[in-house]
Amino acid sequence: MGYFPEAVAYYYKLWHEFEMDLHDHPAMEIMYVIKGKCQIEIDERIVNMRKGQYIWIQSNVKHRLIVHKEAPCRMLNLEFLLKDQGEHYTSIKELFHQNPALHELFNENNHYFLLKDDEAVYYTLRNLVLELDHHSPHNQLLIDNLMVQLLLWINRNRLELNQQSDNFHIKKALTFIHEQYDTEIKVDDLAAITHLHPSYLHRIFKTSLQMTINEYITKVRLDKAKMLLVNTEIPVTEISNYIGVNTSQYFSSLFKKATGRSPSAYREHFRQI
Numbered sequence: 001m002g003y004f005p006e007a008v009a010y011y012y013k014l015w016h017e018f019e020m021d022l023h024d025h026p027a028m029e030i031m032y033v034i035k036g037k038c039q040i041e042i043d044e045r046i047v048n049m050r051k052g053q054y055i056w057i058q059s060n061v062k063h064r065l066i067v068h069k070e071a072p073c074r075m076l077n078l079e080f081l082l083k084d085q086g087e088h089y090t091s092i093k094e095l096f097h098q099n100p101a102l103h104e105l106f107n108e109n110n111h112y113f114l115l116k117d118d119e120a121v122y123y124t125l126r127n128l129v130l131e132l133d134h135h136s137p138h139n140q141l142l143i144d145n146l147m148v149q150l151l152l153w154i155n156r157n158r159l160e161l162n163q164q165s166d167n168f169h170i171k172k173a174l175t176f177i178h179e180q181y182d183t184e185i186k187v188d189d190l191a192a193i194t195h196l197h198p199s200y201l202h203r204i205f206k207t208s209l210q211m212t213i214n215e216y217i218t219k220v221r222l223d224k225a226k227m228l229l230v231n232t233e234i235p236v237t238e239i240s241n242y243i244g245v246n247t248s249q250y251f252s253s254l255f256k257k258a259t260g261r262s263p264s265a266y267r268e269h270f271r272q273i
Contacts, residue, residue, distance in 0.1 A: 002084075002085040002090075002091025002092065002093045002094065003082040003083060003084060003085060003091060003092050003093070004082070004083065004084075004085045004086070004088035004090065004091055004092060004144070004147075005028075005080045005081070005082055005083075005092065005147055005151070006080055006081055006082075006083045007078060007079070007080045007128070007132055007147075008027050008079050008080060008081055009027065009077070009078070009079040010076075010077065010078045010079070010128075010129045010132055011076075011077055012034075012074070012075070012076050012129075013074070013075055013077065014072060014073075014074045015038065015065065015067040015072060015073045015074070015075065016067065016069070016072045017067060017068065017069035017072075018065065018066070018067045019064070019065075019066050019067075020064040020065040020066070021064060022041065022062050022063070022064045023062065023063070023064065024059075024060050024061055024062045024063070025059070025060070025079070026059050026060060026081060027059060027079035027080055027081050028056070028057065028058055028059050028079065028080055028081070028106075029056075029057045029077065029078070029079045030054055030055070030056055030057075030077065030078045030079075030125065030150075030154070031049075031054060031055050031057070031065070031075055031077050032053075032054040032075060032076045032077070032078075032117070032121070032122060032125060033049050033050060033051055033052065033053050033054065033073060033074075033075055034051065034074045034075060034076055034122070035051055035073070035074040036050075036051065036067075036071055036072050036073035036074060037049060037050040037051070037071050037073055038065060038066060038067045038071075038073040038075070039065075039066040039067075039068075040055055040057075040063055040064070040065060040066070040112075041063060041064045041066060042055075042057065042061065042062070042063040042064075042111065042112055043061075043111050043112070046066075047112075047114055049114070052116060052117050052122075053114065053115065053116050053117070054114075054115055054117060054121060054122075055112055055113065055114050055115070056105070056112060056113040056115065056154060056158075057111070057112045058106075058108055058110065058111055058112065059081075059108075061111045061112065063112075076122070076125060076126065076129065078125060078128070078129065080147075087140065088140075088144050089141060089144055090144070090148070092106070095148065095151070099152065099155070101155060101159060102151060102152070102155050104155075104158070105151065105154065105155050105158060113154075113158050113161075115154065115157040115158060115161060116157065116161070117157065118157070120153045121150065121153045121154055121157065124146055124149045124150045124153055125150055127146055128143065128146040128147060128150055131143050131146060166204045166208065167208070169194040169195075169196055169201070169204065170204060170205060170208050170209070172193060172194050173190045173193070173194055173201065173205065173213070174216075176189070176190060176193055177190075177216065177217055177220055178220060180244075181217065181220050181221050181224060181243060181244050182241075182242055182243060182244045183244050184244060185217055185244065187201070187202070187213055187214075190213065201213070218254065218258075221243040221244060221245060222243075222254070222255060222258050222259075224242070224243050225239050225242075225243050225251070225255060225263065226259075226266065228242055228243075229263055229266055229267040229270070230266075230267065230270045230271065236248075236252075236263045236264050236267065239251060239263060251263070
């Protein structure tokens with residue numbers, strides 16, 4: 001038998017000066033800031049939240065809410081458990097099958113996600129809570145559909161945040177490459193400045209640019225070499241020193257493999273055009 005998320009607690013609350021005790025519970029929790037701002041202590045760090053942001057907290061993760069006197073906060077909270085599928089029209093397993101990326105949302109290794117709403121999450125969460133409050137025997141399908149929609153909207157926000165984060169890290173790596181192409185560049189150097197694991201950086205780099213990091217570095221160096229060959233009088237034997245290639249012989253081999261011409265032939269050809 002499969003499982004399906006069932007709400008066990010849901011409420012609006014205007015918090016004034018308040019510090020909750022550090023606690024955990026079996027239910028997963030969504031805490032949505034409707035107005036004002038607050039802080040969540042989780043994983044021994046303080047997470048700042050403001051209007052339009054919400055946090056997804058996995059089950060059994062210690063956390064607490066902090067609201068300061070000068071900044072009251074109105075929130076909507078939903079807590080839910082994965083329970084036997086019963087009469088629910090689908091299961092979480094089937095949802096994972098239909099949308100594999102959704103599985104990561106429930107990955108216990110990710111203790112929480114701090115996300116920003118584009119109004120779709122709040123709209124769905126609000127409607128879900130309203131339907132739950134009706135206590136009608138005829139609206140279970142609607143409740144289930146709203147729960148599924150909520151999970152899908154939240155997961156979309158998560159994926160969009162990951163994409164933005166990946167783009168930020170890739171941009172940082174590209175800037176480093178374009179500023180340091182004349183020196184030795186190691187993947188570990190790029191991993192260090194982006195604060196990413198080398199294998200993860202490799203993966204998002206290739207997905208974004210359709211080439212490996214080393215292929216991109218080589219492309220930047222050869223593009224720079226082409227410009228120097230055509231537009232400067234730098235001797236061919238010295239070009240390698242300007243683009244971070246160890247020896248003139250290796251540069252010539254690399255250049256000819258990429259362009260079909262030796263550096264000297266390339267310079268001669270394009271200066272005649």
